[in-house]
Amino acid sequence: MYELIAQYPLLAALFALVSLGAVFGAILGYAAVRFKAEGNPIVDQINAILPQTQCGQCGHPGCRPYAEAIAAGEAINKCPPGGQAGVQALADLLDVEAPTLDEEHGEEKVPHVAYIHEDDCIGCTKCIQACPVDAILGAAKHMHTVIASECTGCDLCVDPCPVDCIEMIPEHETVQTWHWQLPDPNSRRVDIIASDATAEEAA
C-alpha cells in the first residue's frame, strides 16, 4: 500500500481528494434532504417583528404578505403601526441601514380601538366582513360591537360603515397601563453652565 502511494504520488493524492469529495458530498446531499427548511424562515422572522395589525397601510393585504414582500426586497419603512422601532428592528434583522418611516403610508400614532356607536348601528355586517381579526361581533339587522381586547386598531372597519357609526378612539392611559418613561435626556442641559452649553451647541 505504502509502496503504491510512493510509486504514484500524484494519482494517490488525486484519489484521496476525490474520495474525500465524494464522502462529504454525500453527507451534504443527505443533510440537504434530511434538514430541508420548510418555507422561507426569513419571512417568519420578519412577520414576527411586524405588529400584526393587518391594517394594509403598507399596500399589502396583511402583515404576512408584506413580510414576504420585504423578503423579496421591498422597502422596510412602510409599516406605520410598527413605527420607527419596528423599522429599526427590521433593519437589525436584515442588516441594512434603517430608513425613516415612509410618511406616505401613514403616521405613527398611539394605538386606537374601534368603537361602534351602538345607537346608530343598523346591523349591516359590513364591518364584520372588513375586520381582519374577527374582532367585531354581531348579526344581520342586529347591533354590532367591537371586542376591544381583540381589536388591532387597523381602521379597516371605518370606511365600509354606511352610517359612519364607527369611531377610532385612542387608548387612554390608566393607572394600570401607565409606566415610567426614560428620563428626558435634554433635561440634563437645563442647569448646565453657559460655557458647556455653548460648547455642546457649537459641536
Next chain:
Amino acid sequence: MRKIHDFHGGVHPPENKHQSVRTAIANAGVPEELVLPLSQHIGAAAQPVVGVGDKVLKGQLLAAATGFVSVPVHAPTSGTVSAIEDRLIAHPSGHSAPCIVLASDGMDQWQDCVATADYRSVDRVALLDQIRSAGVAGMGGAGFPTAVKLAVKPEKHIQTLILNGTECEPYITADDIIMRERASRIIEGAQILAYLVEPDEIVIGIEDNKPESIAALQAAAQDTPVEIAVFPTKYPSGGEKQLIEILTGKQVPSGGLPADIGVVCQNVGSAIAVRDAIIEGKPLISRVVTVTGDAVAEPQNFEALIGTSMSYLLQKAGYQPEKNQRLIMGGPMMGFTVPDPNVPIVKTTNCILAPAATELPAPPPAQPCIRCGMCAEVCPASLLPQQLFWFAQGKEFEKAEQHNLFDCIECGACSYACPSNIPLVQYYRAAKAEVIQMREDAEKSEHSRLRFEARQARKEREEAEKEAKRAARKKAAQEKARLAAEQGEAGEDPIQAAIERAKAKKAAQVAGSGAEGGSELEKLEKAVVTIRKRLETASAKFEAAKAEGAEHVDALKLGVDKTSAKLAAAEKALHDWQQANPAANSELPSAAEPADAAQAAIQKAMAARAQDAARSPQEKAQDNLQKLESRLTKSEARLQQSRAANEEEKIIIALESTVERLREKVAAAKAELQDKETC
C-alpha cells in the same frame, strides 16, 4: 445566638428616624370623607358590592376580591356611600382611578365581628379564607395579598418564617413604633402565621438602630419560640431578598420566590393585621402612618383609617405648606411624589414625607456617566447598574434583560451613590416597563396573527366549499344535457316530434277539406278533357282514312264510337257530381279556403235565406203548412207504433201531446194560408 450574614453592597443614608418617634401613636380620628381606591394592592382591582346611597357599618364589605390575587375593601367607619367614581390617587402617574367615597356619619359604629380566639382549633384553609376576606395586604409597601403569600404549596417545606421589622428606609418609623407599642400583638400574629406555614423557626429581624423595639419584642417573645435577630443597620437590609440573606445566608434565585428556598417573609404590620383579623375578626381598615419631614411641625405616627386624605393627617401634624416643595409617599429612597395633597392613604402608605426645600433638594442635573463603578459596589442585587443604564439609554432593552434587569429591586442605592447624579432607578423602571410592554405587544401581535390566520383559513375553506358546490351543480347540468342529447339521437326531441305531428295533421286537414270537393272534380274534368281530345284525334284520323278510302276505316269508326261513348259517360259523371255538390260547383275557387264546417254552414244558411226572401208570402205559408203536415203524419205514425208496441205510458203521453201541438200548428198554418189566399 443566630449567625448574621451580610449582603452585597448597601449604603448608609442619614436615618432621620428620631423626629417621628418622640411621641406615641396618635389616633387620627374619623374624617368627614374617606376615599377608598378599589386597587390598593398588587393584583386585580376589587369589585364594588355596594351602591351609591347605601348605609354601611364600620368593617362592612364595600368591594369584593375579583380573583386569587386580589383583596377586598371594607368600610373604615360607618356612614353612607356618597359616590363611586374616579378620584385622584397616590400613584406616580398622577392618574385617577375608581374609588368608593364614604361620607362618615360620625357614629363609627362597628358591625358584628366574628372573632376566632382559639385559632388552633380552626382549619388552616378556613383561617386563610378569613385573612383573605379581612383584606390583608402586605403593609411593608408592596401590598402583595398576604393570604396568597401564606398559601404555600404543601410540597414545599418552610424552614424559616421571617417577620420583617427592619424598616431600613430613612424617615419611616411606622414599624418601629408598632414594635415598641404593640409587641405582644406582633408575637401573637407571628404565632398565627407560624400555625399557618408550620416553619422550623420563627425569626423577627430588626436593625440595631431600634433598641426600644428590640427590648419590647424580646420581652414579649419570652417563653415563645419566636427569636429576635438583630443586625447592623444598612440600607436596604429591609428588602425581602436581602433580609433573607442576612438571616439565613441563602439567596433567593433570580426570578424565584422565597418559598423556593423554604422561607416565608412577612412585615410586622401584616402580622398585626393577621392577628386582628383572626383573634378579633376585624378587617384591615386602618394602619399606622408616619407623617414626617421638616415641613411638619410635629412629626409623628398616626393610627389612620384607610381612605383618610393626606392633607387631613398633615394638618394634624402641623403642616407648613410654604416650607414644603413636594410631598412624598414612602421614604426618600423608594417613595414617589404625589400629585396632590388630597389623595387618600391606602393599605401600603407607611409614610408621608413633607421635606423642606433644604432637606431633600431637587436632584442636581445629571452628568455623564464616568464609569466609576460606585453603583456596582453598592448594588444589593449584585447587578451592573452602569451597564443597565447604558442599555436603557440606548434602548437596548433585550440586552438589559440579559443583564438581569428584572432582579433590580429599585432600592435607589445606585442613584444615591452616583457622583454624576444620574437618575438610574428611573432608567431601570422605564426599561422594565418597556420590556413588559414589548412582551405584551408581542403576545397581542401573536394573538392577532393567529386570529388573522384562522380567519384566512376559514375564508379559504368557505371558498373551497362554495367552489365544490358550484362544480357539483355544473357537473349535474352537464350530465342532464348529455342524457337529453342521447335521447334525441335515438328518436328526436319528443317536443319537436309532437310539433311536427301537429303541423302535419293540420296540413292534412287543410288539404283534405279542399280535396274532397276539389280533387274529385278535377279528376272528372281532367277525364272529360282527355277523352274529348282522344275523340277529336280519333275523329280526325277517321275523316282522313274515309277520305283516302283506306281499309281500316271500320276499325277507326269503332274507336271513334267507343271514345264518344266514354266521353258521354265522363261528362255524365261530371254533371252528376256537380249536381251532388252545388256549393263546390258554384264556388269552386273558394271551396278550398273556407275549410271549416262552421263557415260552410253559415254560407248555406245565407244562401237559404236568400232563396227564402225571393219567394212570395203565400208560397212561404204553403211550404210551412206542408212541412207541418208531414211532421204531423210522422208523429201520428210514431204514436200508433208506440201504442201497438205497448210502450211506456210516459212516452205515449209525450207523443200524444206532440201530435196535439202539431195539429194545432197545422190548423193555424191552414188559417194563415186561407187568409193570404183571400187577400
